[in-house]
């Protein structure tokens with residue numbers, strides 16, 4: 001079958017390892033299902049995989065794509081939950097020490113077919129098209145958990161999202177707006193800030209600019225480049241929820257500010273199957289239209305990878321077939 005895959009790890013030139021071609025069609029073992037992929041979205045995780053981060057060298061070649069939407073053999077339309085855990089694990093799947101994401105151990109979704117445990121295929125709500133359904137399983141699920149499970153924010157409070165145009169950032173803006181939270185966003189260009197405003201941000205600022213007031217929570221995926229700004233942005237007792245470190249993983253902690261203002265820094269990763277079902281329900285009932293910045297046929301996936309590598313995002317990048 002046709003697939004988009006990482007041939008080998010390449011830390012310095014990740015796109016040199018990006019390969020399009022034939023891969024063996026997977027067969028579902030007992031308890032797993034085969035899903036014919038209709039759409040799948042690009043995540044920064046796919047660039048990390050091409051670089052060899054978070055994946056063992058002996059796992060290559062690896063079909064890329066952590067999330068997606070498709071149909072089961074009986075025609076049921078599904079959204080994929082990409083956290084694959086130990087079947088004996090009970091409780092929050094994101095805390096299972098043996099869990100992996102699609103593309104870390106099991107082949108990903110940038111292909112005609114993917115196999116997943118049956119419980120990882122979640123029924124798709126009617127209101128979402130395939131491209132919008134495809135973005136739910138990684139970026140949107142991560143944003144949902146950061147906002148509604150980890151931050152403790154209430155409607156009427158103020159959140160700051162670092163980064164305007166990325167997959168997780170745009171999801172945070174749309175979810176926060178729909179939940180009645182005042183949404184402030186930093187973005188690197190006027191165009192990216194305008195996108196955040198279009199998606200419901202109440203105020204936008206150039207990256208690093210002094211804010212007109214303090215916020216209750218900051219949502220971080222950028223890391224080193226924005227961390228000090230995030231620490232300075234918080235009210236006493238405020239919280240930073242962090243799920244990524246795109247610009248570098250070792251920010252200066254600013255420890256005096258941390259203890260003196262009694263700030264909290266909380267990690268968040270992906271979300272549970274139940275949270276994915278709740279996210280799908282929220283998006284459907286609130287009438288949210290997830291922002292798709294670029295939709296391409298899977299054969300043209302390289303254009304999407306290059307856009308993300310160059311920072312040219314405007315919402316999620318989706319590949320369809």
Ligand SMILES: NC(=O)c1ccc[n+]([C@@H]2O[C@H](COP(=O)([O-])OP(=O)(O)OC[C@H]3O[C@@H](n4cnc5c(N)ncnc54)[C@H](OP(=O)(O)O)[C@@H]3O)[C@@H](O)[C@H]2O)c1
Pocket residue numbers: 042043044045138139142162163164165166167168169186187188189192207221222225226243244245246247268269270308311313
């Ligand atoms: N833990 C998890 O479960 C999980 C899940 C999903 C993603 N992540 C992580 O979250 C991060 C974002 O992923 P994504 O898929 O949303 O990526 P993406 O779509 O490429 O978005 C990247 C975002 O980072 C911002 N950014 C990058 N470099 C920056 C810099 N130097 N200064 C300011 N802003 C910068 C961009 O802001 P502009 O809009 O201003 O350009 C953009 O909003 C990645 O590190 C990824 O690995 C983690």
